[in-house]
Amino acid sequence: MDPAARGFAWRASDAPNIDGLPPRPYPRLEYGARCCSASRALALCRRSRASHVTLLRLSVWWFPHSFQRWVREEDPSELGVRFGFVLMLGLTAVAAWVGLEAILGAFLAGMLFAYVFRETGVLETKLTALGQGFFVPIFFINVGVTFEWSAIGNLSTLGRSLMVLGAASLLAKLLPTLLLMFLGLRLRSVLAGALLLATPLTLLVAIAALGREMGVLDANMSAAVIFLAIATGVIFPTLSKLIAPPVPKPTLAEGELPPFASDAGAI
Structure with missing residues (x-):
């Protein structure tokens, strides 16, 4: 049978016979994974994703100085912010591809980022400022524009x-x-x-x-x-x-300065 007509099928009879041994019972595979069940495909995806996450976590642990730049405050390239956005967009696309809500993919990206980088430092502050200062206002502007x-x-x-x-x-x-x-x-x-x-x-x-x-x-x-x-x-x-009841002012001892005054004097 022509391979194109068979749909790129590979059966056990196609396996070579080595040293007179019976052919190995290879599983039937077809182009486009038509014979592979959805559960098996999801299981393979989970195992692959878990292995990649574990490998990345071990890399961060084994080479801390190389990955420390991602969460550093003085990084002009902002590699940590870039990686966070790439991860968010990637998992959002995967969530939309499998028919889930896009926000679920973004949430999983945040969880994965927090798992890999246990001490995010100022990176969390940067992402929060970017989200609250840029993306959230876009949502409210869209709501106001589409208001009837x-x-x-x-x-x-x-x-x-x-x-x-x-x-x-x-x-x-x-x-x-x-x-x-x-x-x-x-x-x-x-x-x-x-x-x-x-x-x-x-x-x-x-x-x-x-x-x-x-x-x-x-x-x-x-x-x-x-x-x-x-x-x-x-x-x-x-x-x-x-x-609300008035907040009582702290009582200062004789000769004691308020906190802001002492800080100004120190500067």
Whole structure:
């Protein structure tokens, strides 16, 4: 049979007969791994990935000075940041290829990076600053650009929705924090803490965007959640500052300077 017609199949009969011995029962392989089960392929991928991770971890342990540059503060090439982004994009592409959420691949990249480099030093600060200062604002800009002003509808309906959602958000944080009164906290401190906890600005915007994309929230409810994030981000911290008890100033001994004054004198 023509190999092209067989699909590049290799059967046991194709194995050579050496010294009169019966042919070795080779497993049947076909082009494109059509005869290889998905579970076997995943198992091979796991073993290969685990071996590469172990090899990289041993390399970091055996040659610490070579890899120390990746987490060094004075590195002008920023090799650690580059490697982190390459790893994140690679695992994100793998997650999208197998049909998983892209954010899961990025999360696994962070876990893998933390496993290989146990002491990241300032690299974690660099990645956090880059993510919070560049990528997160892009998400919020996209939410603002795609916001549908026509979904606001009646202002009275929007106001009622904001009051209901705001009260629910505040009660969800207030009821658990009341238990802190058994630890000796005053009611004013508990209320101030509940108001601060009830202002998840970024989380509410993300919930509105994801709910709208998945079809769980309609346009009106998504707009109400976004306006709730804006309103609670302004009102609740202001109320918390008004309710919170004043912080007592530390008493200084005679002749003792405040910490900032002593630091300035040392400089």
